[in-house]
């Protein structure tokens with residue numbers, strides 16, 4: 001198979017930077033670099049300065065478009081308030097907002113109409129409140145903790161809703177509420193078939209025996225009932241749809257048991273992004289989309305983001321390090337899993353697995369008797385001859401990986417300092433722009449891991465922040481990150 005795809009469109013609008021006088025220019029005048037990405041939409045000259053500073057600080061950047069994120073949330077909210085639905089929407093911002101940055105993403109979700117935020121870890125829920133996102137703005141729910149040590153006192157005091165899905169969890173939250181003299185808002189987690197946290201149908205009577213007196217006494221307020229779906233991302237697979245239907249039936253049964261016990265939940269929630277997009281019948285009072293906020297469908301089998309009016313919010317780009325010529329048959333990187341098929345040039349992308357580039361996205365092309373071929377992760381590179389989609393050649397190292405340019409760098413006009421794109425919004429097939437789904441495919445994983453594993457040493461820079469956020473919210477962002 002061929003590892004290169006040249007760009008089809010010579011009038012490419014992305015061709016924002018070019019060297020008009022050829023690769024040898026730039027000695028005297030300002031140096032120009034080829035760029036496979038459009039220039040960010042700067043909100044001010046200050047934004048441009050901060051961008052250039054970020055490039056000097058680190059040779060890779062995650063550019064997050066807050067307008068895309070706000071619009072994705074608007075889209076999800078409009079779905080949940082049409083087609084017979086009247087559901088509120090929770091922006092799930094766990095894991096540093098899937099690697100997009102907790103506070104900016106939370107604020108963009110609120111700007112798009114989310115009225116809830118959700119985090120797995122209680123620490124992140126507290127960070128949201130400490131940043132100044134108060135109960136007047138939104139409710140916050142958190143659900144992963146060790147019931148013996150979680151700071152329930154702090155959570156209750158910060159007006160954060162907590163999930164309870166175990167007997168020790170009930171006891172601990174009740175004890176904290178009594179100490180504080182303040183009612184704890186709880187969402188009862190039920191296991192309808194996912195097999196993770198929550199009460200099973202068999203264990204639920206015991207849970208009700210503890211919850212009911214606490215609710216009567218006013219120690220806890222049973223706000224919600226919730227559960228999680230296992231296979232909602234495969235709406236075309238009949239066995240999976242049947243399995244989701246069984247989870248829904250079980251969910252209804254739990255609601256009945258709560259109601260009969262006198263603690264009917266006011267807010268039921270079950271739908272993740274997949275179910276929010278594909279099952280309007282189970283939006284209940286609240287939905288919990290995560291990946292949709294960041295602009296992706298949960299599984300490429302469901303289509304592309306644009307199928308649902310979503311737009312990926314993150315672009316990952318890097319500036320090339322060493323570019324050089326090598327001969328045919330040259331081993332590339334650890335293990336010699338890639339041997340250059342021809343005389344060629346290589347370029348180093350200075351991001352590696354310590355940055356969160358999955359080592360499983362390494363590219364193999366071993367010639368000879370033991371021929372093994374496996375395409376690596378895709379990288380979009382601008383050349384003097386147009387855009388090329390190249391692939392990781394050889395093993396991903398800790399801080400860098402290598403691209404076989406499949407041609408001479410001087411003829412291609414590719415130089416150290418050029419900006420390449422690992423993934424972006426995927427603006428149309430013709431532009432050949434990879435998405436996180438393409439990296440997921442190359443590493444045999446899911447897009448979720450592509451963002452959440454990006455390490456903190458890659459700066460996150462925000463586009464369209466002043467457009468999306470009011471002055472008060474804007475002041476909550478690290479000023480160095482605003483483009």
Ligand SMILES: *Cc1c(COP(=O)(O)O)cnc(C)c1O
Pocket residue numbers: 092094120228271272273274288289290291292298
């Ligand atoms: C992560 C998570 C979600 C969001 O899932 P997506 O597939 O990203 O929409 C919803 N609910 C719970 C309990 C989660 O852990």
